[in-house]
Amino acid sequence: MTSVLDALIRLRGPVPEFPAGEVWLTGAGPGDPGLLTLDAIAGLAQADVIVYDALVDERVLALAQSSARLEFAGKRGGRPSALQADITARLIELAGQGLRVLRLKGGDPFIFGRGGEEVLALAGKAIPFRIIPGVTSGLAAMAAARIPATMRGINQILILATGHGADGEEAPDWAALAKLGQPLVIYMAMKGLEAIADALIAGGLPADTPAAVIASTASVDERTVTASLADIAATAKREGLQAPAIAVIGGIVALRDKLLP
Structure with a gap:
């Protein structure tokens, strides 16, 4: 060494x-x-x-x-x-x-x-x-998937959230976060993604909001799928994505298609 x-x-x-x-x-x-x-x-x-x-x-x-x-x-x-x-x-x-x-x-x-x-x-x-400090997986996942974390004209806020409560803690108030209308980066999202999407839609976030799931970031197994918020859980399941994965929900996800080769 x-x-x-x-x-x-x-x-x-x-x-x-x-x-x-x-x-x-x-x-x-x-x-x-x-x-x-x-x-x-x-x-x-x-x-x-x-x-x-x-x-x-x-x-x-x-x-x-x-x-x-x-x-x-x-x-x-x-x-x-x-x-x-x-x-x-x-x-x-x-x-x-x-x-x-x-x-x-x-x-x-x-x-x-x-x-x-x-x-x-x-x-x-x-x-x-x-x-x-280390490079956090949420930001690294977005960069790998060609999703800018912030974009002028789209967002001035980026919300980092966990997909579930730990050791008896309550899960995030998804309805309250939906009302902010700002992009969400959700860690440990796979297990509860369908329920999270439903709660966000019930809280007022449009069902057609762009969403992505990025699995196994920075590894040879890295994969990304995109869909509407209403369909993202089913799409990720159909494509066989598994934890560890990050979910990204918001207008910034729509930029990915313009940045792909």
């Missing part, structure tokens, strides 16, 4: 030092290693142990130094998953052992990634930590 650090130093100057007993909460981006930040690579090159999520690409993990220990801590909806309390406790335990702990999350750790919960726990135990 010395060659990796040498290359980073040539690109950005001195890289941030990873002290023993510290946790770096790091965004791995949506998958493709090309979308990693330089500081994320610096963390991978120095970490003693990497606690990683289910959506972290194997090509990203391959950038770790050869002596690093990899610990899977994936959480996937509807599948056996690590408990958040156990993940947080493990980070505290590893840091207490004087290890350099890289907590590696898909996308950005602070956007529907429970990163805030983890750093609050670390702060409560006086464990030093560093936050390294």
